[in-house]
Amino acid sequence: MNESPERRLANLVRVSFAQQDAAQSGVPGFRMTLDAAAARIRSRRTQWRRYTWAYGGAMALLAALVVLLVSNSRTPTLDEDLALARTLSYEAIWHSPSDRLTANTESALLRELPAMPQAGEPQLAKEYL
Amino acid sequence: MAETPTLPANPRVSVAELEALHRDAYSWALTRCQQARADAADLLQTAYARLLDGSARFDGQSSLRTFLFGVIERLAREQRRRERLRALLLLRFGAALEPAPGMGVAESAGSGEQARIAAALQALSPRQRGVLELVFYRDCSIEEAAAVMGIPVGTARTHYDRGKKSLAASLRDLT
Numbered sequence: 001m002n003e004s005p006e007r008r009l010a011n012l013v014r015v016s017f018a019q020q021d022a023a024q025s026g027v028p029g030f031r032m033t034l035d036a037a038a039a040r041i042r043s044r045r046t047q048w049r050r051y052t053w054a055y056g057g058a059m060a061l062l063a064a065l066v067v068l069l070v071s072n073s074r075t076p077t078l079d080e081d082l083a084l085a086r087t088l089s090y091e092a093i094w095h096s097p098s099d100r101l102t103a104n105t106e107s108a109l110l111r112e113l114p115a116m117p118q119a120g121e122p123q124l125a126k127e128y129l
Numbered sequence: 130m131a132e133t134p135t136l137p138a139n140p141r142v143s144v145a146e147l148e149a150l151h152r153d154a155y156s157w158a159l160t161r162c163q164q165a166r167a168d169a170a171d172l173l174q175t176a177y178a179r180l181l182d183g184s185a186r187f188d189g190q191s192s193l194r195t196f197l198f199g200v201i202e203r204l205a206r207e208q209r210r211r212e213r214l215r216a217l218l219l220l221r222f223g224a225a226l227e228p229a230p231g232m233g234v235a236e237s238a239g240s241g242e243q244a245r246i247a248a249a250l251q252a253l254s255p256r257q258r259g260v261l262e263l264v265f266y267r268d269c270s271i272e273e274a275a276a277v278m279g280i281p282v283g284t285a286r287t288h289y290d291r292g293k294k295s296l297a298a299s300l301r302d303l304t
Contacts, residue, residue: 009297010265016246017266020164021156028170030151034144037177 138183146193147180153267157198160262161205172208176200191276195269198277202259206279209255242303249299257292260285 003011133143155173162168176197179185185200187193250258256278263274275285 005297006293008303009293009300012246012300012303013250013261013265013296016243016250017160017262019243020160020247024156024159024164024166026166027152027155028173030148033151033170033174034147034177034181037174037181040174040178041182 136180139180139185139187141187141189142180142193147177147197150194150197153194154197154201157267158201158205161201161259162208168208172201172204175204179204191273195273195276198263198267199279202277203279245303246300249296252299253292253295254288256280257288257295260288261292261296264289 133145135144136142136147154176155169158169158172158176159166162172176185179200180187180197185196187196191199250261253261259278260271260274263269263277264271269277271285271289272282274289275282278285278288280288
């Protein structure tokens with residue numbers, strides 16, 4: 001019986017692939033492959049969790065650092081400064097104001113305290129504050 | 130009647146059905162990896178992992194075999210793309226390229242005739258070879274081959290015709 005060239009070609013291809021298949025010994029076991037796939041997923045999840053924690057921790061640390069830097073470098077508002085000044089003692093305000101207070105606050109305080117207390121009259125200023 | 134166990138993330142995939150397809154799937158993975166066994170085993174493992182974690186979901190619109198072959202094909206394509214990129218980077222940085230394992234004419238080509246057929250098949254583009262393998266060897270229709278290869282049916286038909294013509298031209302005296 002004569003085969004058509006197309007059928008003959010299909011047969012040749014089929015035989016070629018079949019021979020390649022037959023030459024391959026040792027198909028990995030189904031259960032083994034499935035278990036390995038499951039183990040791969042588990043390990044990926046563990047790794048992902050680890051990365052997430054590490055990343056989250058690093059980000060939180062960075063955020064804390066930024067907050068710290070920003071809060072330290074920020075010029076306090078006048079209200080904040082005045083609030084601070086009011087908590088300070090008379091000595092702190094009048095004897096070393098520039099250490100703790102900004103120039104703005106100093107002038108604001110001076111406006112609040114028009115009368116410069118004289119030496120020996122600390123109570124007056126305290127009352128005023 | 131006891132229910133057949135299915136994959137939790139893929140309730141339409143029964144474990145028994147998957148097991149029945151295992152050998153065929155490995156063989157398909159092998160041809161997708163140019164007969165490199167370790168790569169094929171790894172590819173199949175990755176495909177199963179996709180089924181297990183639900184990132185490849187079987188909706189029952191095609192046969193499980195078509196779906197599984199499609200997953201393997203997609204993964205193999207991704208792998209080939211990564212390898213090409215890696216080769217490109219290695220070339221760019223001047224490193225010598227090592228040939229991938231199992232590349233070239235199939236190792237199993239024994240007789241002269243078989244070696245010629247294997248060489249003619251290797252000379253085809255991966256898509257042409259894939260479509261011809263699916264249609265001639267794995268008894269898929271062109272529509273199924275298209276679904277597996279992730280290409281439109283018309284394109285699959287073109288690959289099929291061109292592949293066939295190219296093979297017929299190289300093996301003229303055998304056909």
